[in-house]
Amino acid sequence: MFSRAYRAVITLPPTLWVAVLLLVPYTLLFCYSFWSVSPSQAIVHSWTLDNYREFFRVNVYLQTLFRSMWIAARVTFFSLLLGYPLAYYLSFHAGKRKDLFYQLVIIPLWVSYLVRAYAWKTILGSDGVLNTLLQYVHLTKHPVEFLLYSPFAVVLTLTHIYTPFAFLPIYASLEHIPRNLVEASHDLGGSPFQTFWRVIFPLSIPGVLAGATFAFVLSLGDFLAPLLLGGPSGIMISNIVVSLFGAAYNWPLGAAISLCMLVLVVGLLFLSEKLEKKWSFR
Amino acid sequence: MSNNGSVHMSRWLPWHAIAVFAFLYLPIVTLVVYSFNRSGVGGFPPHNLTLDWYRMLFSDYAIWTSVLNSVLVAFSAMAISLAFGIPAALALDRANFPGKALFRRLVLLPLILPGIITGLSLLMLFRQADVKLSLVTIVLGHGTALISVATTEVFAGLQKLDRAQEEASLDLGANYWQTFCRVTIPNLRLSIIGAALLIFTLSMDEIAVSFFLIGRDNTLPLEIWGRLRRGITPEINAISSIIFLFSLAAIVTWYHLRLSAEAKPGIAAELVETAAQGD
Numbered sequence: 001m002f003s004r005a006y007r008a009v010i011t012l013p014p015t016l017w018v019a020v021l022l023l024v025p026y027t028l029l030f031c032y033s034f035w036s037v038s039p040s041q042a043i044v045h046s047w048t049l050d051n052y053r054e055f056f057r058v059n060v061y062l063q064t065l066f067r068s069m070w071i072a073a074r075v076t077f078f079s080l081l082l083g084y085p086l087a088y089y090l091s092f093h094a095g096k097r098k099d100l101f102y103q104l105v106i107i108p109l110w111v112s113y114l115v116r117a118y119a120w121k122t123i124l125g126s127d128g129v130l131n132t133l134l135q136y137v138h139l140t141k142h143p144v145e146f147l148l149y150s151p152f153a154v155v156l157t158l159t160h161i162y163t164p165f166a167f168l169p170i171y172a173s174l175e176h177i178p179r180n181l182v183e184a185s186h187d188l189g190g191s192p193f194q195t196f197w198r199v200i201f202p203l204s205i206p207g208v209l210a211g212a213t214f215a216f217v218l219s220l221g222d223f224l225a226p227l228l229l230g231g232p233s234g235i236m237i238s239n240i241v242v243s244l245f246g247a248a249y250n251w252p253l254g255a256a257i258s259l260c261m262l263v264l265v266v267g268l269l270f271l272s273e274k275l276e277k278k279w280s281f282r
Numbered sequence: 283m284s285n286n287g288s289v290h291m292s293r294w295l296p297w298h299a300i301a302v303f304a305f306l307y308l309p310i311v312t313l314v315v316y317s318f319n320r321s322g323v324g325g326f327p328p329h330n331l332t333l334d335w336y337r338m339l340f341s342d343y344a345i346w347t348s349v350l351n352s353v354l355v356a357f358s359a360m361a362i363s364l365a366f367g368i369p370a371a372l373a374l375d376r377a378n379f380p381g382k383a384l385f386r387r388l389v390l391l392p393l394i395l396p397g398i399i400t401g402l403s404l405l406m407l408f409r410q411a412d413v414k415l416s417l418v419t420i421v422l423g424h425g426t427a428l429i430s431v432a433t434t435e436v437f438a439g440l441q442k443l444d445r446a447q448e449e450a451s452l453d454l455g456a457n458y459w460q461t462f463c464r465v466t467i468p469n470l471r472l473s474i475i476g477a478a479l480l481i482f483t484l485s486m487d488e489i490a491v492s493f494f495l496i497g498r499d500n501t502l503p504l505e506i507w508g509r510l511r512r513g514i515t516p517e518i519n520a521i522s523s524i525i526f527l528f529s530l531a532a533i534v535t536w537y538h539l540r541l542s543a544e545a546k547p548g549i550a551a552e553l554v555e556t557a558a559q560g561d
Binding site: 101106228 | 312313316325367389399403518526
């Protein structure tokens, strides 16, 4: 029903724009990762695998990558731990208050990410809200130091930020479960425990996978929370990339590390998409 | 729903929910409360409530310049994202062209990749093309990255659109442009407003891409970022509280708008859902 001209008009501008401002930059990232910097800090446009070799050879890079994955894994775990029961409660037990509660989960998403990370900093600092509260009620005499500038602070803040992201797909998948399945399970004598583990949970797995992927991928690439709250022991892989693009001035190495991150992220998304398809009942 | 017998679970679930909400709102409440605290951002209990930080904020030229910059960037990014995102959604819905699958994935990539990767890729492009970094490069960055939002929102709207209406319009002698303006766009109104609102908010808050593309002029998040590194005062709490109030007003407005049209969940949620499904 649509003419060729119509289709050309809707297709050409966005594809051209996206080609120039997304395809070319991502391709450049790929190219840069095989280039190098000369001692005079000029980019040498000859192909080499040195950046990748360096990434896999120098301990600090891999260690930081693994630490980032470990932080992201903990964030994912806690986001699911907070998000799943909440989603289950809203979907099955909240009754009339469901919509209100749902909005209450969404609202923090609209508060600036930077601002929320900053707020945690004012809470966790050695003269911050939490420490002064602890001293005020005489639980401790001296400020508890490990709260801020530690991987703990990063995990806490990122969990705070990504819990709604984990919650949303889980909630959506729970809402899609036909209620008569649950009733059938009850009628056939299934206990609430059995109904949950054998009917509801398996049907919510695609949502869990999507939520987990979001939490993991988004926290893996984070660089602001570590800078604000992480201290030296909470540095993540993106911080290394940022410094390579800034003071350290080694764009090709930064590009190589970014590309490894990109491959990791895209691989995870691909995997979770496959698994979701496998588990979805539609 | 029959709740018979699920006493055990339903006993601790509300407490868990309360705990999660407390966790989600603790920083926001702290932020607002301490914006009135004379003696700084920490210290329990807050005492000597004051409006001084707000007074200081209102005469802070640098902050308001950055707010103005951010608003300008957000509006321009919104225009770019919608100008390319709406046709992109139409193209994905109703045209077949070589590279369509690649195009779909490419458009969504900035939404799912860490912002830093998109930011530094664009930095390389501008460096290679000898473009000087400024607010314009930030607009291009935001506009491009957020095409994903416009596309997903409008694409979702198109799935619900009754194509017979467009067909009728064409059969009755309207040309494509008239059909687009009078049938397609009005039907997508809610999706487009939703996308615009979301793009505006995301752009106002964006930092990873801006971080690499910043020239001399700061956007608000980068201005705040710069101050955080120099030492923190409740002035930052004050500007954050004001902005929170504005976004809250925007959400409530949007929610009522949407509620009056159709009962549907929030757009942010829908976005996450569509992104999760990968199309």
